[in-house]
Amino acid sequence: MEKSSASPNDSFTSAMTLTEEELACVRKRYVLPPSLRPDGTLSNTCLAIVDLSFLQHPLFRHQIIQEVQLACKELGFFQVINHGIPLSVMKDVLDAATEFFELPNEEKMHLLSPNVHDPIRYNTSLNDVKDKVSFWRDFLKHYANPISNWIDLWPSKPTCYKEKMGNYTTAVQKLQEKLMEAIFESLELNPNYLHEDIAEGSQVMVVNCYPACPEPDLTLGLPPHTDYGMLSIILQNHQGLQIMDRDEKWHAVPFIEGALVVLLGDHMEVLTNGRYKSVIHRATVNSEKKRLSIASLHSLALGKKVRPAPALVDEQHILSYKEGGLSDFLDFISGGDIMEVKYIDKLKINP
Numbered sequence: 094m095e096k097s098s099a100s101p102n103d104s105f106t107s108a109m110t111l112t113e114e115e116l117a118c119v120r121k122r123y124v125l126p127p128s129l130r131p132d133g134t135l136s137n138t139c140l141a142i143v144d145l146s147f148l149q150h151p152l153f154r155h156q157i158i159q160e161v162q163l164a165c166k167e168l169g170f171f172q173v174i175n176h177g178i179p180l181s182v183m184k185d186v187l188d189a190a191t192e193f194f195e196l197p198n199e200e201k202m203h204l205l206s207p208n209v210h211d212p213i214r215y216n217t218s219l220n221d222v223k224d225k226v227s228f229w230r231d232f233l234k235h236y237a238n239p240i241s242n243w244i245d246l247w248p249s250k251p252t253c254y255k256e257k258m259g260n261y262t263t264a265v266q267k268l269q270e271k272l273m274e275a276i277f278e279s280l281e282l283n284p285n286y287l288h289e290d291i292a293e294g295s296q297v298m299v300v301n302c303y304p305a306c307p308e309p310d311l312t313l314g315l316p317p318h319t320d321y322g323m324l325s326i327i328l329q330n331h332q333g334l335q336i337m338d339r340d341e342k343w344h345a346v347p348f349i350e351g352a353l354v355v356l357l358g359d360h361m362e363v364l365t366n367g368r369y370k371s372v373i374h375r376a377t378v379n380s381e382k383k384r385l386s387i388a389s390l391h392s393l394a395l396g397k398k399v400r401p402a403p404a405l406v407d408e409q410h411i412l413s414y415k416e417g418g419l420s421d422f423l424d425f426i427s428g429g430d431i432m433e434v435k436y437i438d439k440l441k442i443n444p
């Protein structure tokens with residue numbers, strides 16, 4: 094059959110393809126308006142690093158819970174070390190992801206999809222069809238928990254992908270359950286609150302590839318945003334992630350070998366009735382090396398809704414959020430311009 098000239102694939106150019114051209118400048122569509130560019134003024138306060146090995150220790154658990162509480166309240170962000178996921182599992186999944194993005198275009202194009210409801214999709218930028226400016230990023234997104242439901246859809250090339258991604262997603266899902274218990278404890282909720290729903294929750298893997306960029310000061314890999322879920326757990330191979338504090342100052346998240354980054358998302362803000370807020374973050378790019386990150390986004394299952402915990406609603410803390418779920422978020426991003434309206438604002442009762 095003859096290929097239609099209006100095929101959506103015709104206009105697709107991955108960031109990886111652009112770097113092969115070895116241009117000295119970025120194309121015009123990647124140049125952000127000056128107010129959105131990463132201006133390089135960064136605050137260098139100490140960002141929380143939580144050692145999870147102490148969580149099982151009766152003498153130290155309380156102290157760790159307090160560290161978690163402070164980090165969640167002040168920033169909505171912390172890094173975890175000694176989290177139980179072996180370095181080899183993390184290294185392997187980053188290798189598999191690197192190999193995926195290095196495949197020739199034709200090996201990836203069958204996964205190309207602009208439809209945010211698809212359980213697996215490869216694409217570039219943020220929302221390639223709608224973006225007014227483009228972001229210097231290629232990505233593969235797919236569902237993971239439980240892996241038996243989704244693994245058949247995952248890339249069959251590189252051949253190691255399913256095994257290595259499977260090992261990592263299973264481990265990170267378990268870690269998420271442990272972190273949610275600690276976070277609930279920090280809110281004086283029962284650590285087992287929603288336990289089953291969390292164990293059966295949705296897990297969206299976002300595999301990001303940010304190739305080296307000739308003009309990193311003019312563009313971004315991802316614009317400022319919050320993640321929709323309760324928790325995002327991010328594995329990265331280089332520095333590049335930045336978070337915004339409550340004073341709207343940007344902080345570079347230091348790269349720590351073996352650590353994982355934990356970000357609170359919009360559904361956590363809903364669940365805690367605003368006690369903990371989601372954290373605004375962005376991804377910068379650099380001119381020297383390609384950066385990979387693998388974000389595991391956790392919320393309740395696709396058909397379920399997150400609502401404020403009844404124990405966190407009282408006279409001093411009136412009900413401030415509506416219920417929301419992954420399907421609401423997907424409907425939201427397939428509709429409006431997510432750079433202009435925020436998903437969390439749709440969930441606030443009195444924004």
Ligand code: OGA
Nearest residue numbers: 299301320334376386388
């Ligand atoms: C994301 C994200 C940050 C990064 O995928 O939502 O924020 O460092 N990624 O890649």
Ligand code: NI
Nearest residue numbers: 318319320374
């Ligand atoms: Ni994010």
